[in-house]
Amino acid sequence: MLTQLIWWSSIALEIALLVRGLRSQLAHRLPIFYGYITFVALLDITRFLFQRNSQVYPGIYWGTEFLALAIGSLVIFEIYKVSLAAYPGAARMARNALSFVFLTAVAKGLADVATSGGWQPASTALQMERALRTVQAAAILALVALFLVYSIPFGRNLRGILLGYGLFIGQRVIVLTFMPPQGHHFWFYAYSWVYVVTLLVWLAHLWSYERCPQPRIAVPLEQEYQTIAAATQRRMQAMRVYVRKAVRL
Amino acid sequence: MIEFSSLIAGATLVLLLMVVAMRGWRASRDFDEPQLARCDEGISEQCPEEFVARIFSRADWDFVRGVRCRGIERLYQRERRRVALVWVRQISAVIRRVMRGHAEAARRSKNLEVSTEISIFAQYAASMAVCSVLSIAIQMAGPLWLGGLAHFAQKLSLRVAKLQESLQADVLAKAAGSRAA
Numbered sequence: 001m002l003t004q005l006i007w008w009s010s011i012a013l014e015i016a017l018l019v020r021g022l023r024s025q026l027a028h029r030l031p032i033f034y035g036y037i038t039f040v041a042l043l044d045i046t047r048f049l050f051q052r053n054s055q056v057y058p059g060i061y062w063g064t065e066f067l068a069l070a071i072g073s074l075v076i077f078e079i080y081k082v083s084l085a086a087y088p089g090a091a092r093m094a095r096n097a098l099s100f101v102f103l104t105a106v107a108k109g110l111a112d113v114a115t116s117g118g119w120q121p122a123s124t125a126l127q128m129e130r131a132l133r134t135v136q137a138a139a140i141l142a143l144v145a146l147f148l149v150y151s152i153p154f155g156r157n158l159r160g161i162l163l164g165y166g167l168f169i170g171q172r173v174i175v176l177t178f179m180p181p182q183g184h185h186f187w188f189y190a191y192s193w194v195y196v197v198t199l200l201v202w203l204a205h206l207w208s209y210e211r212c213p214q215p216r217i218a219v220p221l222e223q224e225y226q227t228i229a230a231a232t233q234r235r236m237q238a239m240r241v242y243v244r245k246a247v248r249l
Numbered sequence: 250m251i252e253f254s255s256l257i258a259g260a261t262l263v264l265l266l267m268v269v270a271m272r273g274w275r276a277s278r279d280f281d282e283p284q285l286a287r288c289d290e291g292i293s294e295q296c297p298e299e300f301v302a303r304i305f306s307r308a309d310w311d312f313v314r315g316v317r318c319r320g321i322e323r324l325y326q327r328e329r330r331r332v333a334l335v336w337v338r339q340i341s342a343v344i345r346r347v348m349r350g351h352a353e354a355a356r357r358s359k360n361l362e363v364s365t366e367i368s369i370f371a372q373y374a375a376s377m378a379v380c381s382v383l384s385i386a387i388q389m390a391g392p393l394w395l396g397g398l399a400h401f402a403q404k405l406s407l408r409v410a411k412l413q414e415s416l417q418a419d420v421l422a423k424a425a426g427s428r429a430a
Binding site: 086087088089090092093096149150151152224225226228229231232233235236237239240242243246247 | 301302304305336340343344347348349350351352353354355356357358359360361362363365366368369370372373376379380383395
């Protein structure tokens with residue numbers, strides 16, 4: 001009964017999100033995100049139709065789950081692309097941070113293979129999903145950290161996507177750590193309910209289009225980066241000297 | 250067992266530091282907020298060096314001790330601690346402002362250098378860490394102790410430098426002697 005309720009509410013919210021996206025023209029501005037929602041809605045309907053077929057359902061579930069995960073990674077790319085379009089400097093830092101995250105993940109994967117002497121056939125789909133979700137979580141954390149450091153203003157719409165997706169990925173990583181491979185238990189319901197909450201967050205933030213706020217301080221673009229960086233370093237150095245001198249006096 | 254005891258020790262330490270930091274924050278918040286906001290505009294204009302110099306100096310303390318009144322001594326210590334904490338807050342506000350200004354300019358620069366950015370961020374993090382350590386030290390031991398410690402460290406480093414110079418001179422003299430022989 002509870003499972004059915006979660007299922008139906010998820011499908012209803014996904015459809016509502018798509019309808020609002022089309023009506024507010026947000027689907028044209030954020031095509032990857034709305035493509036992802038369309039895919040997940042179709043996936044939920046397909047899973048719902050095949051839920052009683054125990055032979056076909058596991059194949060459909062895991063196949064679509066990994067496909068959804070891959071498309072979900074593109075959502076992170078869209079957040080990066082849209083929010084940093086006006087900030088080439090911050091975008092460059094983000095590219096480096098994301099490359100670092102993915103290279104670290106690949107290096108860790110290779111190191112695990114080397115230490116265990118080959119691919120682990122026993123590693124379950126759940127373990128694989130947890131590893132991939134952890135990489136996604138690290139990528140989102142890196143992006144959020146950069147947004148905070150560079151005070152990137154993102155409007156209500158992007159903030160909602162980031163908030164919802166971050167919540168979804170974060171709880172998924174935690175749940176996958178404790179979740180047994182089969183059965184309907186607390187962690188299964190926790191995962192499903194948080195997805196419904198995620199959809200509600202998206203629906204509230206993406207109800208209508210809101211223009212992204214522009215930076216208040218106009219910085220002359222021709223100003224050389226080297227000059228800016230040198231001035232900052234000089235000021236930081238001056239502050240350190242000032243503190244040292246004050247304490248020693 | 251070892252993990253459990255280290256966990257307890259770590260948790261207690263973190264809690265203690267949190268309490269100390271919280272008390273420091275509350276003590277400095279009790280001070281005049283508009284004054285703080287004005288001082289944040291620029292340290293050099295609003296907080297003259299003579300004023301800052303007195304925060305960590307022993308001169309006032311020696312004077313107050315000369316009065317030989319416990320009540321005045323306690324009042325002085327409490328007020329001086331508050332002033333020192335407000336000063337540290339002003340410093341960290343200025344550092345944050347410098348970093349914010351840099352980030353707002355750098356985020357739009359097409360020729361941004363990743364290594365320079367990392368270095369600036371490291372400087373910022375180190376400066377903020379120094380402010381946190383200062384704040385905790387002032388809260389725990391007071392600005393006078395901190396000034397004394399810095400004075401002692403400076404003396405010690407001078408002694409070490411002198412010792413190093415004399416050792417170097419000694420080595421050079423020996424080398425010159427062996428060459429002459």
